[in-house]
Amino acid sequence: MTSTTCIRGAGCIVAWDSANLQHAYLMGGDIAFAGEAITFVGRQYDGVAETIIDGRDLMVMPGLVNLHSHPSTEPFYRGVREDHGVPMMYMSGLYERSAAFQPDPAARRAGKQVAYCEMLLSGITSVADLSATDDGWIDLAAQSGLRVFLAPSYASARWYMDNGWQLKYRWDEPTGNRGFHAALELIEQAAQHPSGRLAGIVSPAQIDTCTPELLRQSFAAAGEKALPLTVHCAQSVSEFNEMVNRHGKTPVQFAHDLGILAACTVLGHAIFIDEHSWIQWHTHADLQTLANTGTSIAHCPSPFARYGQTLEDFGRYRRAGVNIGLGTDVAPHNLIEEMRLAVVLARVAARDITTASTTALFHAATVGGADALGRPDLGRLAPGMKADLVLVDLTNTWMRPARDPLRSLVFTAADRAIQSVYVHGAKVAEHGRVLTMDRAAALAIVAEGQARMLRDAPSRDWAGRQAEEIVPLSLPPWC
């Protein structure tokens, strides 16, 4: 018999209204869960509960779903990538940076721990982890307490540069094929893990680095195994131009003609579609193609906004019928801050406050991501759903006055107001501390790994530059 926990008289529950398919505020209600599942959400729970939590000063909300992240590498770029970009490549620093700065395998495990900790502490309970396949990933994901969708990424080509403006490709198809088969094996193992919290995503890395055949095979495997598929697509102007040069098609049109756009497909990040103002292509068909095929997109505003780029715009995509989830492509892995940035950027891009709201962004950060992963049991608080809960302290000074708790959380408090986090019915974070991993120890390893990564930059950079030349510190040395 599993024991029941009841949060009684909650100041506020962000409850799922299944009749209207939306979140709704339930003020002063009860929520109960037993084992991994929610058993009650409503005015008053009359059943037996072994554990009672006084909910008076709490908002209970569904755990956030992070639809796109790179935990094994991004923690190493703190202090490196925030101001880095290449104007000659339409501002994107992706290609120069990923060539010059690569954390070594020895440190990547700690990177994952750091990222997972940031996620739990900011209310993320499910994550799509797009990383290279490595030993020990399943064990670490299980230990983290998170619900992890392992997306072992593979590609038939690697990017490289031999000047400061041109994106080039080094093709190695056998490596891509081997990666694909290794990924399917790892996904199989993850799905069988006794924790019940691990699953998989088929993840050919980028639309421009995989052969059409590998993309087709990946999509077929996803269909056969009823798995989601994710691929980076329309993420830079360089990529857009490359696909037009190679195939005479926009990245989205190419994916569509290949037959890989469908309800199981998640595109990261689908920003540079044909009608984007930086593209100005002669067609205006990509957005409708995404909507007609039921394709989801993983919207990660931070990295692009730092380059001066944005989706045009969140509200327009939604109104066209595209399902949108949110992701933390970069550090910090804080989906609440991504919600804030996304709503503001949508309004700036549209020059219209009505194009996006807190409501719409919170929906994307929960239901949008869950639907993209084919998981109607996540991102919602209702009986039968997974017990993935975030308890927010309504008395936290950054929340007050807590007239509208979600607005306080998204626009002001963010992770500072999170009191505790439950995944699969188990408490995994509390009062700013992760209960399942040693964050400080992992950060020490990441700092050492970053130092090695910066030291090795000249041997990897196209111009043989020191790290300090590629990315100077934000202030000059005092003298």
Ligand SMILES: [Zn+2]
């Ligand atoms: Zn990404």
